[in-house]
Amino acid sequence: MNIYHHFSEFKRLNNAVATIGTFDGVHYGHQKIIKRLCELARATGGESVILTFFPHPRLIIDPENQDLKMINTIDEKAKILAALGVDHLIITPFTRDFSNLSAEEYIKNILVDTIGIKNLIVGYDHRFGKDRKGGMPELLALARTYSYQIEVIPEQDINDVAVSSTKVRNALLNGQVALAAEYLGYNFSLHGRVIKGDKIGRTIGFPTANIFIEETYKLIPSDGIYAVTVDMEEQSFRGMAYIGQRPTINGMTRNIEVNIFDFDREIYGQDITMTFLQFLRHDVKFTGLEALKIQLQKDKEDTLAYFATLE
Structure with a gap:
């Protein structure tokens, strides 16, 4: 697995199959998404990409609350993801500037222009962009403009796993x-x-x-x-x-x-x-x-x- 610590290190792919998240613990629920990511990459002749963040977004957005502790160190997380067969791991620094990207800037500048997504796998409740205002409506609305497909992990599938990083x-x-x-x-x-x-x-x-x-x-x-x-x-x-x-x-x-x-x-x-x-x-x-x-x-x-x- 290739690991990148900044977008500038990553060379845009022609057929990226990507998912996004902190994936702390890489628990059974996360593994379900990641296995599907790798399956879809193989089926479409693409390469699997995980975009994750360090430090955890909550520590930047709410700096007064430093009580949140991580199940994995970033190195531990990388080893687990590599064992699951992921091709590329982008560990991007989560900053105030990054959190202030609009939904469209996030999709165009990061997912399309930097990573080169052709397929994106996300949970039904995925939120992104400034004030977490971006969601499924924005992803679907811009999919045709930027020529990517979306696969949504439905609520039932996520709830069936009955596990979360908090648990x-x-x-x-x-x-x-x-x-x-x-x-x-x-x-x-x-x-x-x-x-x-x-x-x-x-x-x-x-x-x-x-x-x-x-x-x-x-x-x-x-x-x-x-x-x-x-x-x-x-x-x-x-x-x-x-x-x-x-x-x-x-x-x-x-x-x-x-x-x-x-x-x-x-x-x-x-x-x-x-x-x-x-x-x-x-x-x-x-x-x-x-x-x-x-x-x-x-x-x-x-x-x-x-x-x-x-x-």
């Missing part, structure tokens, strides 16, 4: 990582770099790798303990992850840590991917490190029991 976010924020996986069609993950911690885990027999997530817009699941897999250097390990402020030692910052089973290497500075499989318990404050150690032993037993169900 995925809510599931993750409630620790329901297994439910989120059902919506997404894959397990949610965090990718980050191992940094030095205060090594308290080592003193009680549960050393952890502390993870730094560079992308501040990335959604972090609810505080608690999770069964996870950890991937690094083309190897995969099992473990249990912790997200929380470490109330037992009166921690002041939110940490992301993982105890990797049967592992004793120093990995400071390495990038790892932690994939969430099952929520085990909420974060609680214990009376001291000994009580915490006893609970962690039980957590490990519960985690191993969960993995045993997968074998």
Whole structure:
């Protein structure tokens, strides 16, 4: 898949089959649209194009509200789209100027003159242009003028999927990582770099790798303990992850840590991917490190029991 970070990098196609959206999570509903996009491109001898935006339009249109977190980083999203068979991904910076394009400017300047659409696939409620005033009437009215075809994903098809990025976010924020996986069609993950911690885990027999997530817009699941897999250097390990402020030692910052089973290497500075499989318990404050150690032993037993169900 070819990736472009600005329209100026993209060479106009003769037969582009395109769709547009933020596609955060690339969940089952998104996948339905993308699979149809690729099918239509193959059937018409065209090339599939996805136009997406970064940062998320809501963060530009409503800058006072920075609470929105993304299910995928932009790199994670690109990998998923590539695996689905998309030919071209345009990641355009979403700016005030872009948001102020009129409906016709958006269609002519972006979709027709820049991308070269011959077919456009959109949801029934797709909105675009200044103040989101553009919609299906404008797309249909200008289709004859600019010689493109429109395929609309009807409301019933979208509702039948019964999933949205908001539902995925809510599931993750409630620790329901297994439910989120059902919506997404894959397990949610965090990718980050191992940094030095205060090594308290080592003193009680549960050393952890502390993870730094560079992308501040990335959604972090609810505080608690999770069964996870950890991937690094083309190897995969099992473990249990912790997200929380470490109330037992009166921690002041939110940490992301993982105890990797049967592992004793120093990995400071390495990038790892932690994939969430099952929520085990909420974060609680214990009376001291000994009580915490006893609970962690039980957590490990519960985690191993969960993995045993997968074998």
